[in-house]
Amino acid sequence: MDRISKDQVKHVAHLAKLDFSEEEIEHYGYQLDQMIHYAEKLNEIDTENVEATSHVLDVRNVLREDEARESLPREKALKNAPDQKDGQFKVPSVLE
Amino acid sequence: MKLFDHQLKDIHELLHKKEVSPTDLVEESYKRIAEVDDKVGAFLRLDEENARNKAKSLEEKLANGNASASEILFGMPVGIKDNIVTKGLLTTCASQILANFDPQHNATVMEKLNGLNTITIGKLNMDEFAMGSSNENSSYKNVKNPWDLSRVPGGSSGGSAATVAAGEVPFSLGSDTGGSIRQPAAFCGVVGMKPTYGRVSRFGLVAFASSLDQIGPITRTVEDNAYVLQKIAGKDVLDSTSANIDVADYVSQLSGDVKGLKIGVPKEYLGEGVSEEVRETVKEALKVLESLGAEWDEVSLPHSKYAVPTYYLLSSSEASANLARFDGIRYGVRQEEPSLGETYKQTRTKGFGDEVKRRIMLGTFALSSGFYDAYYKKAQKVRTLIKQDFEDLFLKYDVIIGPTAPTTAFKIGENVDDPLTMYANDILTIPVNLAGVPAISVPCGLVNGLPVGLQIIGKHFDESTVYKVAHAYEQATEHHKLKPNL
Numbered sequence: 001m002d003r004i005s006k007d008q009v010k011h012v013a014h015l016a017k018l019d020f021s022e023e024e025i026e027h028y029g030y031q032l033d034q035m036i037h038y039a040e041k042l043n044e045i046d047t048e049n050v051e052a053t054s055h056v057l058d059v060r061n062v063l064r065e066d067e068a069r070e071s072l073p074r075e076k077a078l079k080n081a082p083d084q085k086d087g088q089f090k091v092p093s094v095l096e
Numbered sequence: 097m098k099l100f101d102h103q104l105k106d107i108h109e110l111l112h113k114k115e116v117s118p119t120d121l122v123e124e125s126y127k128r129i130a131e132v133d134d135k136v137g138a139f140l141r142l143d144e145e146n147a148r149n150k151a152k153s154l155e156e157k158l159a160n161g162n163a164s165a166s167e168i169l170f171g172m173p174v175g176i177k178d179n180i181v182t183k184g185l186l187t188t189c190a191s192q193i194l195a196n197f198d199p200q201h202n203a204t205v206m207e208k209l210n211g212l213n214t215i216t217i218g219k220l221n222m223d224e225f226a227m228g229s230s231n232e233n234s235s236y237k238n239v240k241n242p243w244d245l246s247r248v249p250g251g252s253s254g255g256s257a258a259t260v261a262a263g264e265v266p267f268s269l270g271s272d273t274g275g276s277i278r279q280p281a282a283f284c285g286v287v288g289m290k291p292t293y294g295r296v297s298r299f300g301l302v303a304f305a306s307s308l309d310q311i312g313p314i315t316r317t318v319e320d321n322a323y324v325l326q327k328i329a330g331k332d333v334l335d336s337t338s339a340n341i342d343v344a345d346y347v348s349q350l351s352g353d354v355k356g357l358k359i360g361v362p363k364e365y366l367g368e369g370v371s372e373e374v375r376e377t378v379k380e381a382l383k384v385l386e387s388l389g390a391e392w393d394e395v396s397l398p399h400s401k402y403a404v405p406t407y408y409l410l411s412s413s414e415a416s417a418n419l420a421r422f423d424g425i426r427y428g429v430r431q432e433e434p435s436l437g438e439t440y441k442q443t444r445t446k447g448f449g450d451e452v453k454r455r456i457m458l459g460t461f462a463l464s465s466g467f468y469d470a471y472y473k474k475a476q477k478v479r480t481l482i483k484q485d486f487e488d489l490f491l492k493y494d495v496i497i498g499p500t501a502p503t504t505a506f507k508i509g510e511n512v513d514d515p516l517t518m519y520a521n522d523i524l525t526i527p528v529n530l531a532g533v534p535a536i537s538v539p540c541g542l543v544n545g546l547p548v549g550l551q552i553i554g555k556h557f558d559e560s561t562v563y564k565v566a567h568a569y570e571q572a573t574e575h576h577k578l579k580p581n582l
Contacts, residue, residue, distance in 0.1 A: 047477035079427070083432075
């Protein structure tokens with residue numbers, strides 16, 4: 001791994017909320033390194049005066065009337081929740 | 097001739113002549129699935145009870161002369177890729193993290209199909225979260241290519257293409273982010289359309305890369321495909337990226353006339369990396385179009401060689417953001433831990449497969465502080481150049497034509513250990529998604545018994561011309577009539 005250190009891989013995994021063993025850090029680190037190397041092919045092109053494309057069509061500020069619509073009833077919104085209490089999503093302790 | 101060898105409009109006619117009933121259509125599907133799907137693996141789950149009940153209710157409508165029965169898709173069985181949410185029918189994206197996800201609403205395309213009284217047969221296998229080109233990334237089972245069960249069907253809509261090729265359903269829906277409809281359609285010898293970005297509502301399509309994803313139909317013939325697309329396309333208030341542009345009557349424009357049509361054939365699409373046999377097959381197809389009065393020139397898409405790294409940076413970045421929602425709180429399979437932070441981590445680590453984690457890692461890296469400009473923003477700029485290549489060619493040419501994939505279907509296991517080789521398989525389809533233009537894959541012959549796909553690319557929102565060219569070619573050849581021996 002030339003382009004990315006083990007600590008950087010661990011940092012990225014933490015940002016992505018993934019938990020890797022030392023062995024997996026090696027595995028994903030190696031592949032990430034290869035992909036970054038591959039992506040650096042783009043540096044061959046001068047993009048100094050090129051605008052970035054975030055949307056392929058010339059669409060901006062799509063507006064609609066601010067009208068109230070029926071929404072998913074609470075029991076349905078909670079239907080897939082792994083845990084719930086008093087009509088709300090229940091989560092494990094936030095403060096560690 | 098089997099029932100599903102007919103075009104949609106002919107099946108429709110049989111319904112109206114009372115030669116078959118909606119129940120017959122549903123039973124034909126399930127009978128064929130029982131015969132071959134153990135081998136093919138196209139379906140993740142079936143919806144037999146609801147499908148049979150719906151067929152019965154449609155029989156009453158048909159007998160009463162209900163106006164809705166005049167619709168061609170009335171009573172038509174359909175298979176749906178498992179990343180399109182279906183109310184009351186589990187939708188897993190072929191991932192363990194959504195193994196129990198029971199949608200409480202329908203995707204807009206499902207509302208449209210249900211409104212036309214199609215019958216959903218079940219949900220189709222795919223690469224997990226649509227990330228893959230071989231269907232080997234499904235966390236449930238592989239899909240096998242109906243033409244050769246030792247080979248991949250392509251991906252990520254491998255189930256959607258294989259089920260149509262295997263004669264299990266007359267049509268299916270897939271999704272295409274970097275080639276996920278066209279490449280499996282090519283590998284399985286069927287017709288697959290990636291519409292213009294914004295042509296079909298993405299509401300209810302589980303997001304992979306939101307600036308690239310599109311839903312589209314997979315069918316046996318071009319006419320069937322055109323018919324399905326014109327029924328599912330259109331503006332949707334629930335998807336602000338859907339285009340407010342009228343949907344044409346594509347079918348009425350299938351005239352077979354391509355006289356004077358100007359075709360650009362990018363030299364990059366017939367060059368290095370594309371197998372000799374695929375090249376020859378595509379050149380034969382160009383001769384057919386020539387004989388119909390079309391003209392073609394060799395042209396260039398000079399930035400297409402940068403499309404694959406551009407795509408992997410952008411699609412993985414978008415995926416890392418989109419897949420942040422899978423944290424085990426509102427839906428999905430939770431790994432319960434004492435703290436919230438550990439719950440997130442264990443839920444995601446156990447719930448996502450290897451390829452999904454690889455892309456989340458790449459995307460998170462490309463968006464992270466200190467690397468954003470060098471990777472993500474750089475790729476967005478190169479995207480502009482790739483898009484401009486197409487815009488320049490479309491000033492002079494009506495369509496751009498080349499192969500859909502550089503090879504025919506490869507062996508299962510052949511590329512799994514090498515992500516970069518696997519990614520290179522999408523080299524001819526990815527530029528189309530980056531430019532947002534529409535493209536279709538139609539069968540153009542066999543090489544060593546395996547199908548080759550011809551890719552026809554059009555201008556933004558000019559699906560009409562794409563379909564017209566595809567249809568003229570199809571009708572001048574017999575390739576679409578070939579079927580695998582299963």
